Amino acid sequence: MLPLRDDQSTRSFPIITLLLILANVAVFAGWQLRVGLEDSVAMAGFLPEELTTKSSTTWYYIFTSMFMHGGWMHLIGNMWFLWIFGRNVEDNCGAIRYLLFYLLCGVAATLSFTIVDPHSKIPLVGASGAISGVLGAYLLHHPRARVLTVVPLGPFIRLMEIPAWMFFLVWIGLQIGSQILASRTHGVQTSGVAYAAHIGGFLAGMFFVSIFEKGRDSGRRRA
Secondary structure, three states: OEEEEEOOOOOOOOHHHHHHHHHHHHHHHHHHHHHOHHHHHHHHOEOHHHHHHOHHHHOOHHHHHOOOOOOHHHHHHHHHHHHHHHHHHHHHHOHHHHHHHHHHHHHHHHHHHHHHOOOOOOOEOOOHHHHHHHHHHHHHHOOOOEEEEEEEEOOEEEEEEEEHHHHHHHHHHHHHHHHHHHHHOOOOOOOOOOHHHHHHHHHHHHHHHHHHOOOHHHOOOOO
16 A cells, blocks of 8 residues: 555654665665675665674664665655655654654564564664654554555455554554564565564654653644
């Protein structure tokens, strides 16, 4: 499923969401493509095995890997989700708290993947773990929001406006199902997608958003 837009307005300009998108694009287009994707991932991607054996010297790769991607489609897909759902979460939290929330979700997602596959020698890159946290927060804040979604139905594709809770129920269900399948077929290393990071980030977002959201006296609106 591909979301196209939601029906939730914001009261403030999503400056942090926009800056995060620009930062990810700048790292990919301005550094990774210049250095080379394979070389850049080897230089600044996160390796679970290194954290479990040399944690004192490799923890900062958790943060560098959050702003790196494996290709244009990986980048565009992540940034699209961040733009659609991040704006309202930023509006709920406020700029600085939203930034801290985003980074914390990214850390939680990376550590979740490390717990599932602590000896992985394949570098982990991408903002999807942190963005999964944004999705979890959006679900709690706007469960009844309407999301215009491209839905594949067999050989056909339909545009459907579905409630956010349904969109995210299907999304997290796919992540959990894919992770179970990958674990059973020993595909954690070879699937190319860190489903455990998505699940961990999503759950972290649902947990941490209550800490970082604005107080009730701010007039926060729920869908």
